[in-house]
Amino acid sequence: MSSTDELTIDLEAALKALASDRRLQILDWLKDPAANFPPQEHGDPVEHGACNQYIVEKLGVSQPAGSRHLKVLVDADLAIATRRKGWVYYRRNEPAIDAVVRAMSQI
Template structure:
């Protein structure tokens, strides 16, 4: 296989970009579009909301296949996309794999899109990104 597990939290590079203040470069636009493409899918949007609304803030694959009406490989694929984009975290406990929201990741994307600089206490306290 050619590609290996490059860490690349793509959301990090797209952070703190005003978007409406000055023209984006081709690189910045490509980075930001990568994260947005990960979110711009109905199945993945529902996955994000399902995980976030689940008890404890995390859910396993078996909890997600039914509400989405998709096959298990498809759900696993979408979860991998979200994890690679830096939006979800994956933790394997025993047989089950638990997925949870990465704190501040969605807020970082929201900050980029917002015409105002930064929401009051949204991505606040996330120095790993900004």
């Protein structure tokens, strides 16, 4: 594998996942979890992201609705979930997001 290898992405699937104000908002918040969410007892915001609960609350939707948005992002490989001490933390998958941006530049 050389440094020029790019992740293979499913552009249509990624765009479907991104074509939602709610999910764009989540990804934006996750650029800086420490600034956008309350302090967390467990799970470093920078390393692991923000917990499901905080994201749901900030979105202002029901817990299942928020949970599903996060699942869409994870399924599209745009976010990564980390389970830790009973909470699930979500963070951006930067390499995959970069790959989508690169693919977009050739559209």
